[in-house]
Amino acid sequence: MNFDLILGILQIVLIATTPLVFAGIGELVTEKSGVLNLGVEGMMLVGAVSAFIILVITGSYFLAFFVSIISGIIMSGLFAFLVLFLMSNQIATGLALTIFGIGLSSMLGKQYIGTPIDGLSPWFFVIFSFLIVFLVSYFFYKTKAGLILRAVGESHNSAHALGYSVIKIRFLSILFGGSMCALAGSYISICYAPMWQEGMTAGRGWIALALVVFATWKPERVLIGAYIFGGVTILQMNLQALGLRFPGQFFSMAPYIATIIVLVLISSNKLRIKLSAPASLTIPFYKGR
Amino acid sequence: MNSLFPSIVSRSQSSGLMNFFVPIISIVLTLITGSIIFVLLGFDPVYALYTFFISPISSTYGISELFVKATPLALIAIGLSYCFKNNIYNIGAEGQLTMGAIFGGGIGILFHDTNAFWLLPLMIFGGAIGGALWGLIPAILKTKFNTNEILTSLMLVYIALYILDYLVVGPWKDPFGYSFPKSRPFSESGRMPLLFDGLRVHFGLIITLFLIFVSWFIFSKTIFGFQLKVSGYSPKAARYAGFNQTTLVFFAFAICGAFAGIAGLAEVSGPIGLLYRDISPNYGFTAIIVAFLGRLHPIGIIFASLVIALTYLGAEDAQLFLQIPSAVGFIFQGLVLFYLLGAELLINYKLTYKKLL
Numbered sequence: 001m002n003f004d005l006i007l008g009i010l011q012i013v014l015i016a017t018t019p020l021v022f023a024g025i026g027e028l029v030t031e032k033s034g035v036l037n038l039g040v041e042g043m044m045l046v047g048a049v050s051a052f053i054i055l056v057i058t059g060s061y062f063l064a065f066f067v068s069i070i071s072g073i074i075m076s077g078l079f080a081f082l083v084l085f086l087m088s089n090q091i092a093t094g095l096a097l098t099i100f101g102i103g104l105s106s107m108l109g110k111q112y113i114g115t116p117i118d119g120l121s122p123w124f125f126v127i128f129s130f131l132i133v134f135l136v137s138y139f140f141y142k143t144k145a146g147l148i149l150r151a152v153g154e155s156h157n158s159a160h161a162l163g164y165s166v167i168k169i170r171f172l173s174i175l176f177g178g179s180m181c182a183l184a185g186s187y188i189s190i191c192y193a194p195m196w197q198e199g200m201t202a203g204r205g206w207i208a209l210a211l212v213v214f215a216t217w218k219p220e221r222v223l224i225g226a227y228i229f230g231g232v233t234i235l236q237m238n239l240q241a242l243g244l245r246f247p248g249q250f251f252s253m254a255p256y257i258a259t260i261i262v263l264v265l266i267s268s269n270k271l272r273i274k275l276s277a278p279a280s281l282t283i284p285f286y287k288g289r
Numbered sequence: 290m291n292s293l294f295p296s297i298v299s300r301s302q303s304s305g306l307m308n309f310f311v312p313i314i315s316i317v318l319t320l321i322t323g324s325i326i327f328v329l330l331g332f333d334p335v336y337a338l339y340t341f342f343i344s345p346i347s348s349t350y351g352i353s354e355l356f357v358k359a360t361p362l363a364l365i366a367i368g369l370s371y372c373f374k375n376n377i378y379n380i381g382a383e384g385q386l387t388m389g390a391i392f393g394g395g396i397g398i399l400f401h402d403t404n405a406f407w408l409l410p411l412m413i414f415g416g417a418i419g420g421a422l423w424g425l426i427p428a429i430l431k432t433k434f435n436t437n438e439i440l441t442s443l444m445l446v447y448i449a450l451y452i453l454d455y456l457v458v459g460p461w462k463d464p465f466g467y468s469f470p471k472s473r474p475f476s477e478s479g480r481m482p483l484l485f486d487g488l489r490v491h492f493g494l495i496i497t498l499f500l501i502f503v504s505w506f507i508f509s510k511t512i513f514g515f516q517l518k519v520s521g522y523s524p525k526a527a528r529y530a531g532f533n534q535t536t537l538v539f540f541a542f543a544i545c546g547a548f549a550g551i552a553g554l555a556e557v558s559g560p561i562g563l564l565y566r567d568i569s570p571n572y573g574f575t576a577i578i579v580a581f582l583g584r585l586h587p588i589g590i591i592f593a594s595l596v597i598a599l600t601y602l603g604a605e606d607a608q609l610f611l612q613i614p615s616a617v618g619f620i621f622q623g624l625v626l627f628y629l630l631g632a633e634l635l636i637n638y639k640l641t642y643k644k645l646l
Contacts, residue, residue: 088630091378091439092581100623106616213440249455256444263441268434
């Protein structure tokens with residue numbers, strides 16, 4: 001194999017995997033605070049369409065990404081309001097957010113299907129995705145605020161007893177998750193594709209959810225996992241382009257199978273699950289108890 | 290003097306009255322929000338809501354279509370209530386539906402040139418087995434390895450969808466299908482009989498109503514239903530009473546999977562007639578909304594399935610007459626679930642104004 005080909009494939013893998021890293025790290029922070037948000041796919045789609053629309057209207061990349069992130073904050077804020085203040089079921093609320101986001105993005109983007117735009121070079125975001133993972137890792141393990149966030153996710157009652165505002169910390173974590181998911185979406189519609197199409201995130205939100213589990217809630221492993229998942233997808237496309245006849249569907253389902261295996265491995269051992277999943281994940285916090 | 294903002298206080302017993310009113314409140318709020326959205330989009334809200342919710346069911350054909358859509362939703366939702374009543378978060382009904390369609394539809398493809406009375410019952414049985422087996426995977430992982438069922442059942446959805454995709458572009462592709470990704474059509478006796486000439490509503494509706502009745506009986510008249518309910522309310526009490534949680538998890542998943550599988554098979558052997566990629570417009574996920582909206586009660590689920598089915602039909606009409614993408618139906622589905630979940634607070638908590646002085 002010649003060097004140029006390898007370099008080319010590496011480039012494609014980097015560009016294709018970046019949205020998974022963004023969405024994955026966002027969801028990781030949310031889950032670390034003890035909240036499971038299944039709305040990743042919906043937030044990504046709304047982020048993608050809002051960035052695209054703003055870019056078409058204003059022509060400003062900065063505004064496009066800015067508004068997209070705001071849209072992610074609004075979407076996740078809606079989720080946060082329901083699960084934190086109205087103590088609704090996190091799983092059902094997350095699914096509602098995804099269903100709502102799919103609908104909203106299709107409706108908003110209807111007249112923009114097929115509108116041509118000048119795509120933005122992805123490299124800034126590729127580098128930024130690595131940076132954000134290391135920042136999150138630093139935040140979790142080297143700063144006091146990160147420690148508090150993790151404590152809230154492990155035992156909200158203890159954190160509350162120590163005087164930390166569980167609701168506030170979870171609220172901010174959810175908003176961070178939402179803005180990262182929207183960034184992932186806008187990267188897809190402005191850098192990666194670049195275009196708008198209904199449902200264009202194509203299940204990456206679900207892969208991002210799988211990724212957090214696969215990474216056993218460790219930031220650096222999100223990066224590793226994303227590149228394994230992303231690499232497999234690109235490998236499959238290249239092998240098929242080379243004319244190899246094999247069912248690509250089995251490659252496509254690999255991330256989901258891998259996630260189930262990891263889930264089983266970490267949960268079969270009581271000690272290991274203690275080290276991995278945030279103990280308060282999906283449990284609502286109610287002060288009056 | 291009372292405080293300005295109400296504080297939330299846990300009720301000692303959930304409010305039965307609110308349990309009845311919350312779904313109605315959320316539907317009304319959804320309609321109000323929907324009209325606001327339509328106004329923002331520049332439509333006359335009365336005309337838009339009429340197009341969305343009234344015109345689709347203003348003909349016999351429309352009402353039949355409503356039942357066609359409500360059938361799988363109600364069947365899956367009643368299956369889900371076995372899980373949800375026991376606090377088991379099976380969110381993978383879409384995968385169980387797909388696997389049911391694969392197993393039952395596979396039998397239909399195998400006997401594509403056979404016309405016999407036993408074919409359809411065998412396919413229905415295959416659908417139930419396929420769905421139940423797929424549902425049992427998270428059940429086994431949960432009971433054997435203590436693995437959280439939320440993510441495993443969700444991941445299994447996508448695995449099932451890829452398996453179906455593989456089958457219809459690969460080994461099960463119709464040899465006379467001009468390389469379209471679809472299977473051979475089933476034989477005439479492998480199709481769900483239609484209930485009325487010229488309408489698409491099919492025998493799956495009868496199966497659904499029968500299984501809802503059976504479920505009502507199980508929930509309210511049997512010890513199994515009682516055990517499900519008790520271990521949902523208080524796992525500790527259930528353990529103390531000696532209920533076997535492992536058995537309950539297995540049964541809940543198997544029944545839910547089987548119902549979803551039958552729903553999948555009813556789709557492919559009913560309106561569709563063969564296997565292809567997009568056999569379900571998210572019925573498995575939407576049924577979660579139906580189960581919540583119906584408060585896990587058989588009668589409630591029947592009404593909820595009709596309401597949610599209407600959002601599918603309305604979306605199709607909105608696309609035709611208002612040129613809004615049919616995905617707008619998802620907005621209504623998402624909204625109704627948002628309001629429902631938010632308003633659920635009123636069932637388990639009450640708002641009181643604290644006395645300051």
